[in-house]
Amino acid sequence: MALIVQKYGGSSIANPERIKKVAKRIVATKRRGKQLVVVVSALGDTTDRLIKLANQVSDKPAEREIDMLVSTGEQISAALLAMAIQSLHSQAISFTGPQVGIVTDSSHTRARILSINTKRIREELKRDRIVIIAGFQGSDVKDNITTLGRGGSDLTAVALAGMLKAGCCEIYSDVEGVYTADPKIVPQARKLRALSYDEILEMASLGAQVLQNRAVEVAKKFNVPIRVRSSFSRGRGTLITREAKSMEKAVVSGVTLNKNEAKVSLRGVPDRPGIAARVFKTIADKDININMIIQNVGSRGISDISFTVMKGDLGKTLAVVKRVAKDIGARGVNFNEDIAKVSVVGVGMQSHPGIAARMFASLAAQGINIEMISTSEIKISCIIAKKHAEKAVRAIHAKFGLGRKK
């Protein structure tokens, strides 16, 4: 019998009415002859509410206790969904992550899955039950409860699909699928029918928050097809696989926008070997992630180094960089928070030259200046002024003909 793993996000089960709707959908799928494992997130804003409570009793709550606290959110969802399914006369049983043998390392609040013992799940599937599992959680070898970090329920679902050799992992949320651009910015944006793991990885990290990146990486490793779809409609959503066949013709899959980065520049850096390495090692030692880097080698033996970091890391970064600047004899440190990163993503572009040129041309036609550029095999990103961000996305989206056919 075909096995499907489904995951329902917080908005899909935000209240009793929605839980009952999801239960109906699950039971209908079951009656079509599928075996079902369902992973759930916490109801609506439960996690935020719990974190708020934690901050009210402690300035700096220990991560082990945070995990103990927030893991209850998914447990509540799992129990309620099991009840709702049972009330439709279908058999269901709920489990916490630890109960179904999801063993992780001990990195609380961002644990990694080490192994899953699927024995209990297989037993319950054999009894023809729908198995409901609290997402986002597991336990370490000492039986402490751990959580997998933001979006961790996606990871639970995909990892279970991999271990159980499920035919598909369906990720339900309040969006219809993955779009060629954010429909709020580009009304003509088109839902993609298919996408590759690599493309979704670039899309997600660039701002289209559809799927947790680690979940996609695991899906890629185990070759689990993922279908991203809405729990509020019957749409087929977007299928994510190793190679998205229908993509062959399309060069670019989508345009993404990210406003969460800030740019930092070291001016007047002596152009000696090892200087860049020294700068970035010092930053990495502080656990700060660098996104884009460019170095302009200037005349007279000095250069400028610019890079972007997440805005939340900016303060920490400036403190480090100012110290380093002094040590290496740089002239000064600048920063700019009013930037945006616009990117085009597409597996097709690997074998199609001229994509970058077309992107730059469309920006130029709008009179938008490009401050930084970075490219990889499947994406090209430009840093521009924040005020031009939406205009840039629309221009590029139109230039590549990504919108719906009229």
Add this chain to the structure above:
Amino acid sequence: MALIVQKYGGSSIANPERIKKVAKRIVATKRRGKQLVVVVSALGDTTDRLIKLANQVSDKPAEREIDMLVSTGEQISAALLAMAIQSLHSQAISFTGPQVGIVTDSSHTRARILSINTKRIREELKRDRIVIIAGFQGSDVKDNITTLGRGGSDLTAVALAGMLKAGCCEIYSDVEGVYTADPKIVPQARKLRALSYDEILEMASLGAQVLQNRAVEVAKKFNVPIRVRSSFSRGRGTLITREAKSMEKAVVSGVTLNKNEAKVSLRGVPDRPGIAARVFKTIADKDININMIIQNVGSRGISDISFTVMKGDLGKTLAVVKRVAKDIGARGVNFNEDIAKVSVVGVGMQSHPGIAARMFASLAAQGINIEMISTSEIKISCIIAKKHAEKAVRAIHAKFGLGRKK
């Protein structure tokens, strides 16, 4: 080092402010050189809120899933209290019931504790940590989460105190201790300094809802001293032990009132051997608990049988009794919901004759008619009309001189 088990009820930790206050109290006790295991209930009305959610998704939620759902309440409390203690620079760690090896049978929503593996608790105590445990819960041998029924956190605390051979089990709530009568009815009611297990058992089952009965039974079995006290004051509360020495002089410990019972009478029952047995076996087979029973053997070979049941069981009881009445040829069935049970409780009365006579006299002096009487070694109960209930309690309380000295 002396070990104390403390239990904090839902009202003691109803919000972040109260959790922080309780944390301070715990840390102060720790600094006086005690080892501490703390058991917590769910915050304020959490359990009711979760049950309401369950009823919104299902007409008849399965008990296994109810346990999965409501056990999160105590887990949340445990995590928050651990955080609050840590923020006072004391070491603490929280656990669920299953994590500390509380193994129960599989009777979901009313499970019985089978065993406790205290290894993990002892390890953490050795590391000088305050161990916080989610009350009310455990898991069965198949690792399903179970709960211990209403008031189950008391049971968790007392059972742990017994297994860990703690010096004392302190039960914190919003009451100062056990009183000679309900202070809302008798303003002169006095807090008792000490009480025996048997007395509190009679008091609790008669309406003074201070401690779960099963918890007292376990305390008696393991000879664990219990101190009932308030988390909102410094009062010493009431100490409950095998033999309350300070009770020697007092004959009666308290007066209790219970309005939750209804009286059922079978009239004109043929007075043959085995008839009463048949009546009560039929009722017991329906899982209905009988409280008081009296049988008036009348003349001409017929008698009346009266008994009381919980009001919630009245409908079920009447259905059964009417059938039985027909079978045995009884004349009819009466019932009365407007009754109250007033009782005096006291270990002292075992060796003091005349207590019953004084109680009846005080009721007679108020012109209150007694409908039923039952006595045991440490209590005497009278069923009277509900409208006289409070007046009766005050009269008896005064007659036995239980009030505060002026």
